[in-house]
Amino acid sequence: MQRRGSTRQAQHKCGMLHLPVEGLPSSPVSPKGKRREMPVTKEQLKKVWSLPNKGSFQPPAEAHHLCPGCGEPAAYRLVAELMDEMNLRERAVYVAGIGCYNGLGGYLNIDQMKALHGRAPSVATGVKRMLPDRFVFTIQGDGDLVSEGLAEALHCAARGEKFTTILVNNTVNGETGGHMTATTLVGQKTKSTLQGRDAAVHGGPMKTAELIAQLDGAAYSARGSVHSPVAINRTKRMIRRAFEAQEQKLGFSFVEILTMCPTGWFMEAWEAPKYMEDVMTKYFTLGEYKVHPLLLKSDAAS
Ligand SMILES: Cc1ncc(C[n+]2csc(CCOP(=O)(O)OP(=O)(O)O)c2C)c(N)n1
């Protein structure tokens, strides 16, 4: 399997070359023109991603094949860890959206199917209604869920469909080259907004966790991130609550996870967590937006 590098010159999984764009910093040369080396070695990545090679999460012995510094594998790993910790694996059905994260499905040792771009919530509705005892969840990107399929997720939340949706929001259509999505920040440079997203032309970014929280059928809605160990632990608690909401048949449950996309953000792998902390989380505030009262009760009892 071919691995990609952190530079725009590297070949992307979808086959396209991420070439330097005029006016944007060209990796691995910093904006000041000073050459830097990647501090994360292949050996270190291998050590992180070859564990735990058991249960629901079975990455290859090599490091995962997405770009170095991508946040999506961390989000996947949290889901997989909870599959094991909550003993859900044998009953789980994962409905995948379309995006870079798609390739990670092969590391999940659970039943799974792929939906058309943006349509995973409708497919998950069908699965859960036909097989109500199965544990059903979708993982979708912002291009998939927010740009193309927002209506699907909102209607599922309004209907109170009893499955869980995980949104991995990196503010770009990563897989198809890093063009703007409905969550791209105002001023953010993407492959289709080289001067930065202009609110007067493109409107502003959509806050999905807040939108879902407004709907009566939603039992749980929250936004986490994977840019630091603290954020990862907090996000894991959010996903656990969302999964509990489904297990208790309380309604639709949703967790938006902010994930780093250094390639789409035109930066090095190690710069992306700081950008997330300094810029992204200032607009996309982390936290819980709706918690069904019965989830609080079960927390108090445990
Ligand atoms: C109906 C449809 N429209 C567009 C595409 C092309 N497409 C495939 S992946 C993708 C981008 C996905 O972006 P996102 O969901 O944010 O995931 P990421 O790659 O960023 O993880 C697009 C536009 C498609 N496959 N199907």
Ligand code: SF4
């Ligand atoms: S989401 Fe971004 S960083 Fe992750 S694999 Fe896709 S292009 Fe690379």
Ligand SMILES: [Mg+2]
């Ligand atoms: Mg995306």
